[in-house]
Amino acid sequence: MNKLAILSVVILLLASSCGKIDDEYKYGETPDIDWAQAANSSTGALIAKFWNNEGYFNYGSNESDKGFQYWPNAHAMDVLVDAWERTGDAQYNAYFDKWFAGIKVKNGGDYYNEFYDDMEWNGLTFLRLYNATKDDKYLSTARELWSDIEKAWNENYADGGLAWKKDMIYSKNACSNGPAAIMAARLYNITKEEKYKEWALKIYEWQKNTLFNRGTGAVYDNINGETGNVDMTALTYNQGTMVGAAVELFHITGDVSFLNDAQKAAYYTITKLIDVNSNILRNEGDGDNALFKGIFMRYFYILLQEENLNSSYKSLFLNFFNKNAETVWLSGCFPDTFLFGSAWSTVPVGESQLTAQASACMLIEAKALYEKSLK
Helix, strand or coil: CCHHHHHHHHHHHHHCCCCCCCCCCCCCCCCCCCHHHHHHHHHHHHHHHHEECCCEECCEHHHCCCCCCHHHHHHHHHHHHHHHHHHCCHHHHCCHHHHHHHHHHHCCCCCCCCEHHHHHHHHHHHHHHHHHHCCHHHHHHHHHHHHHHHHHECCCCCCCCEEEECCEEEEEEHHHHHHHHHHHHHHHHHHCCHHHHHHHHHHHHHHHHHHECCCCCCECCEEECCCCCEECCCCHHHHHHHHHHHHHHHHHHCCHHHHHHHHHHHHHHHHHCEECCCCEECCCCCHHHHHHHHHHHHHHHHHHCCCCCCHHHHHHHHHHHHHHHHHHHHHCEECCCCEECCCCCCCCCCCCEHHHHHHHHHHHHHHHHHHHHCC
16 A cells, blocks of 8 residues: 555544544654543543443443443443542542442442452452542441452462452452452552551462463463363453552562563563554453453553663553554544444444443543643
């Protein structure tokens, strides 16, 4: 394809995108995007098209699915925390208490769940709400959840690790151990209680020894403690929580090996778990899977801010971060509605799922915050 043909394709793409593009945009140049406005619009659509006045986020946009899904709600609220931290606008924190009360009712009158990872995701959101508001109810609820989560640890299978589900204590998964290590580390940062630091280190070391490929940086999905079989599937959100846990423990301990782990896990993700045609994170599917990329980007962005990050990695990581953000905004956003689908390079057909919307919003909020930091 010659340059003129490529330019035509680019112009058509920009004409149908959600971003405000400079009229002088030329092939090979970075488009002029107002990232604050992009984030306001995307997160605004999350609220306008998914919020249920009963105090939770619907699973489908525009009431196409009013079902309640426990763990995606945590990530949707995380986006509102992102927006509030970025802007200080009361339109976002006005939902904090409503959501906290609403999901308790929808969850049957408490915050417990049969899936340990689901409780961990909500616990992490409660801790962010506490840090944002200093309201003790968020911290105390996170601590209550942790008291239940730590019961998932057993050494009868796989020599340790946190089980994935209460009736499957033999299944030890990255999705139940990575977020738990982050949650324990953050509980330690808030309370300074040594038991949380000990839990974070114990969980992290188990996962590193059992589900982490030290050579490649791949994070394997799970180990069946009954058979010893390791499912070597690598998924972006498991990579992301490994990165997040490693960065937290690097800050707590000063041990550079944690930072090295984070860099290795991130590098594996951006070189192996991608769409090779577009060099962005691959589409891992709809439903729960549509959340995975955004979770990776949340912790990847935290790693990007690390001042001790290797300079070569930093340049590579930043380029990848920017490429994904520009693609999801210019190619993955449905004009007028600001809805997103599971693939960041393709606009959704029809309504969107909460998982896909929250995932894209996480990245766009992170990009807007990054651009704000440069000013």
